[in-house]
Amino acid sequence: MELLDWTLVSSTIRMVTPILLAALGGALCARVGIFNVGLEGLILVGAFSAIVGNHFTGNLFLAILIAALASVLFSLLFAYMTIRMKANEIVVGVAINFLALGLTTFALRAVFGVKGAFYDKDMAGLPRLDIPVLKDIPVLGDILSGHSPLVYVAFIAAILLYVFFYRTVTGFRVLAVGLNPVAARSLGLKVTGLQVLAIVMCGALCGVAGAQLSLGQVTMFSEGMTAGRGFIALVAMMMGQSHPLGILASSLLFGLMDALSIRLQGFSLPTQITSMLPYVLTILAMFFLKDKGQGSSNQQSTR
Amino acid sequence: MAYRLEMRDMTKKYGNFIANDKVSFSLAAGEVHAIVGENGAGKTTLMRMLYGMEQPTSGDIVLGDKKVTFRGPEDAIQSGIGMVHQHFMLFGEFTVTENIVIGYEPKQAGFFKRKEAVEKVRLLSEQYRIPIDAQAQVSSCSIGEQQRVEILKVLYQGADIIVLDEPTAVLTPLEVRELLQTIRNLAQSGKSVILITHKLQEVMEVADRITVLRGGKVTGTVSREETNVDDLARLMVGRELQELSERVALERGPLLQVENLTVREKQTLLDQVSFTVHHGEIVGIAGVSGNGQSELLQALSGLRTAGEGSIRLGGKDVTNQSVATIRRTGLAHIPEDRYMWGTAKLESVEENALMGYQRKPEYYRRGIVKREAFRQVVRGWVERFAIKTGSRQLQELAGNLSGGNLQKLIVARELGQETPFLIAAEPTRGVDIGAMEYIHQALIEKRNQGDGILLVSSELSEILALSDRILVMYKGKIAGELARSEATEEKISVLMAGGSVHGSSQRAR
Numbered sequence: 001m002e003l004l005d006w007t008l009v010s011s012t013i014r015m016v017t018p019i020l021l022a023a024l025g026g027a028l029c030a031r032v033g034i035f036n037v038g039l040e041g042l043i044l045v046g047a048f049s050a051i052v053g054n055h056f057t058g059n060l061f062l063a064i065l066i067a068a069l070a071s072v073l074f075s076l077l078f079a080y081m082t083i084r085m086k087a088n089e090i091v092v093g094v095a096i097n098f099l100a101l102g103l104t105t106f107a108l109r110a111v112f113g114v115k116g117a118f119y120d121k122d123m124a125g126l127p128r129l130d131i132p133v134l135k136d137i138p139v140l141g142d143i144l145s146g147h148s149p150l151v152y153v154a155f156i157a158a159i160l161l162y163v164f165f166y167r168t169v170t171g172f173r174v175l176a177v178g179l180n181p182v183a184a185r186s187l188g189l190k191v192t193g194l195q196v197l198a199i200v201m202c203g204a205l206c207g208v209a210g211a212q213l214s215l216g217q218v219t220m221f222s223e224g225m226t227a228g229r230g231f232i233a234l235v236a237m238m239m240g241q242s243h244p245l246g247i248l249a250s251s252l253l254f255g256l257m258d259a260l261s262i263r264l265q266g267f268s269l270p271t272q273i274t275s276m277l278p279y280v281l282t283i284l285a286m287f288f289l290k291d292k293g294q295g296s297s298n299q300q301s302t303r
Numbered sequence: 304m305a306y307r308l309e310m311r312d313m314t315k316k317y318g319n320f321i322a323n324d325k326v327s328f329s330l331a332a333g334e335v336h337a338i339v340g341e342n343g344a345g346k347t348t349l350m351r352m353l354y355g356m357e358q359p360t361s362g363d364i365v366l367g368d369k370k371v372t373f374r375g376p377e378d379a380i381q382s383g384i385g386m387v388h389q390h391f392m393l394f395g396e397f398t399v400t401e402n403i404v405i406g407y408e409p410k411q412a413g414f415f416k417r418k419e420a421v422e423k424v425r426l427l428s429e430q431y432r433i434p435i436d437a438q439a440q441v442s443s444c445s446i447g448e449q450q451r452v453e454i455l456k457v458l459y460q461g462a463d464i465i466v467l468d469e470p471t472a473v474l475t476p477l478e479v480r481e482l483l484q485t486i487r488n489l490a491q492s493g494k495s496v497i498l499i500t501h502k503l504q505e506v507m508e509v510a511d512r513i514t515v516l517r518g519g520k521v522t523g524t525v526s527r528e529e530t531n532v533d534d535l536a537r538l539m540v541g542r543e544l545q546e547l548s549e550r551v552a553l554e555r556g557p558l559l560q561v562e563n564l565t566v567r568e569k570q571t572l573l574d575q576v577s578f579t580v581h582h583g584e585i586v587g588i589a590g591v592s593g594n595g596q597s598e599l600l601q602a603l604s605g606l607r608t609a610g611e612g613s614i615r616l617g618g619k620d621v622t623n624q625s626v627a628t629i630r631r632t633g634l635a636h637i638p639e640d641r642y643m644w645g646t647a648k649l650e651s652v653e654e655n656a657l658m659g660y661q662r663k664p665e666y667y668r669r670g671i672v673k674r675e676a677f678r679q680v681v682r683g684w685v686e687r688f689a690i691k692t693g694s695r696q697l698q699e700l701a702g703n704l705s706g707g708n709l710q711k712l713i714v715a716r717e718l719g720q721e722t723p724f725l726i727a728a729e730p731t732r733g734v735d736i737g738a739m740e741y742i743h744q745a746l747i748e749k750r751n752q753g754d755g756i757l758l759v760s761s762e763l764s765e766i767l768a769l770s771d772r773i774l775v776m777y778k779g780k781i782a783g784e785l786a787r788s789e790a791t792e793e794k795i796s797v798l799m800a801g802g803s804v805h806g807s808s809q810r811a812r
Contacts, residue, residue, distance in 0.1 A: 168415060179394045
């Protein structure tokens with residue numbers, strides 16, 4: 001097996017999806033001035049709920065919907081704690097992560113009666129979408145065609161988020177809230193409402209990210225299967241300066257590392273070593289980030 | 304006469320404290336009506352009630368011929384009342400246009416029509432002769448331009464009554480002139496302007512009528528023709544203002560010697576600055592803010608590293624020493640930004656006063672601060688400077704004090720250090736005439752005792768009133784030096800703008 005070939009690009013695109021979706025969600029929160037470290041937990045809840053939804057409804061579309069709803073519900077808890085109760089967002093985010101880990105592990109036993117992981121060979125995963133015409137083009141077809149629908153959703157979401165931020169009125173106001181909440185409030189903008197909106201949208205994106213994780217790449221759920229992807233998404237968000245297209249680029253970089261780490265396992269490197277790759281990159285990325293604030297933190301104190 | 308706006312017998316009580324006591328105020332179409340008064344006279348309370356941010360205890364607001372109640376700023380904006388806040392409410396990263404239209408964006412199917420917005424802003428800018436670059440980023444605009452953005456925003460929102468809260472406090476002399484012209488233009492085109500200020504000179508230039516508040520009551524409403532600055536000052540303060548003490552001529556040895564001081568960051572912020580402050584001398588530094596004054600003060604006080612040059616204080620080299628060392632050597636510092644450098648907003652008045660004194664043997668023993676001993680001193684300051692500390696007195700949070708009172712606390716604290724050298728940066732920013740008089744007097748007395756003061760102020764009148772010598776800074780350099788006898792506002796203004804003054808003695812090495 002070669003180290004680098006075109007299938008690596010294809011698997012990069014597949015691996016990037018959950019990171020990209022969650023990073024976009026994180027960017028929404030960052031843009032309203034909330035640093036959401038709970039992405040990891042929100043993805044995990046999504047991943048579990050997708051399996052539950054699939055198991056009980058047998059309908060993949062409903063499964064994704066249930067995943068999104070479950071994560072939205074969780075993100076509402078985050079919103080209530082940070083905005084209404086004015087709790088520290090980092091603390092609440094960490095709490096969300098542990099709550100999600102504990103709750104999904106517990107529910108795994110309660111619902112499916114298994115420990116560690118749930119797998120059902122009869123359960124259908126997300127289908128591969130073959131895009132007509134494109135799939136027949138050599139190389140390009142292999143890379144771009146034949147992914148789960150959520151892969152395409154993720155890339156479209158990045159573009160939609162760009163349009164939302166920079167072309168729509170609501171997006172413009174969302175940006176305003178993050179830049180200067182005091183000024184936004186004095187203009188009569190609904191600051192709290194916009195913040196909740198951003199958090200809820202973040203929840204939905206994380207839910208879908210989770211669904212891709214448990215239904216797209218494999219068709220199973222295992223405890224803590226997010227394996228730090230939420231945090232990588234956080235770094236991707238910061239590296240991309242909370243800009244949708246920047247995040248697209250930085251997420252692709254992390255997706256590539258993810259794909260590479262799997263590829264390297266074929267070279268009889270221990271998995272423990274190869275799976276460190278994305279995290280090594282995360283640490284390296286921090287060096288480049290050290291002088292740049294993430295999009296939301298450059299507000300000045302008034303007075 | 305039918306007024307556009309009338310406020311009748313407005314009263315606002317906070318507990319037992321009466322902030323406004325039957326204040327009546329009227330405003331005609333096309334009129335500029337100034338409200339003047341010292342800090343705490345009730346100007347802000349009155350305007351907050353007009354803008355829906357406070358509810359009056361009693362009294363009526365009548366717009367046209369209708370009685371109105373505003374539950375919030377939105378209601379006031381809807382009724383055509385616009386407020387330009389003293390602290391701008393702008394988004395630095397957005398463009399001028401975006402800042403003006405925000406909240407009332409032209410849109411189609413949820414999409415923001417930016418081109419149409421730019422067009423609207425251009426039209427508005429021409430209509431009211433308020434020049435602005437509609438597509439510039441606000442953070443790259445000067446303070447004067449930012450203020451124009453605020454005024455245009457209010458006009459865009461459809462205001463007929465425009466409230467300007469201390470609009471000239473942050474402007475350069477040239478910008479002030481432009482603003483006053485803008486106010487006249489607005490009045491000519493039928494808008495009514497309420498101007499809140501304590502700069503009486505400006506009031507006399509632009510206002511049609513003037514209402515003076517003192518202690519929450521109206522002490523007079525007069526038309527401009529029948530009054531003058533002195534009368535207004537008397538109405539405001541309630542007594543005659545005193546002349547400053549005589550300047551005593553003193554034997555003047557050098558105290559602070561700065562040579563070739565240079566500070567670089569990405570560009571050169573301070574370029575080969577040399578000057579001397581003598582004992583018994585006040586040296587004023589004039590200049591448009593952002594021309595190196597802040598960097599100079601920070602380098603002198605140890606808050607910023609100097610790249611080149613030397614600073615000697617009382618003969619001792621203090622270049623790039625720590626703040627504590629320099630202060631021990633003999634520096635006290637009234638910082639220019641009282642919130643950033645001067646106080647801890649979330650701590651009490653007492654704690655804030657204590658800063659810098661905590662290690663003095665009088666108030667400190669074996670790691671324990673002797674609070675009671677110190678409290679006496681703070682009480683003395685509060686009394687002498689008439690600092691209004693609020694209901695919890697010394698335990699009140701510093702952030703709850705009004706800007707002027709907080710400034711007085713800082714001035715008292717720094718003067719109390721009784722060091723030979725004092726940096727006074729904007730010592731009277733935001734304080735009222737009475738307190739300003741007191742602070743000026745205190746500075747002159749300090750000078751007469753043989754101490755040296757470096758005064759940085761954006762108020763030329765303050766520089767002219769206090770300084771023995773005036774240095775003008777432009778682009779990180781000292782652009783010129785004027786002796787007290789030869790200094791005029793015009794000469795300084797020219798130097799501030801980068802010109803040169805014939806006959807000014809270029810700074811001596």
